[in-house]
Amino acid sequence: MTEVFKSAQVLYNHIPAGILSKTGNRYRFNYYPDYLAGAGNRPVSVTLPLSDKIYESEILFPAFVNMLSEGANKRIQCRMLKIDENDYFSLLLATAKDDNIGPITIKPIHEPT
Secondary structure, eight states: OOOOEEEEEEEETTEEEEEEEEETTEEEEEEOHHHHHSTTOOOSBTTBOSOSSOEEESSOOHHHHTTSOOHHHHHHHHHHHTOOTTOHHHHHHHHOSSSOSSSEEEEEEOOOO
C-alpha cells in the first residue's frame, strides 16, 4: 500500500520559510536554508526555533493546529470542503492559504500524480 504524502510551503509575512509535510501518520517541518540565512527572519513559532534540523512529530505541530477554526465554524468548513473533521492537515491546506490572523500562510504544494 502506498503512503499518502502531502506537503505545503510555509510563509512568514509572505516570505517562503519552510516546508510542512505529512507522510502516513508523521509530520515534518524544516526551514529553507535561504530563510535561515536571511537577516532578521523570525521562527514560525517559539516551538519551532530557527534551525537546520528537521522537526518531526506524530501530531500536527500546535503552531499549525492553532491556525484552524474551532467549533461550529470548523464543522461548517469541513462539511463545505468535504474534509473529515479529524483531518487537521487537509483542513490546514484548504483554509490557511490566505486571510489568516498573524504572519503565517500555508500554500499547498501540488505533487505530480
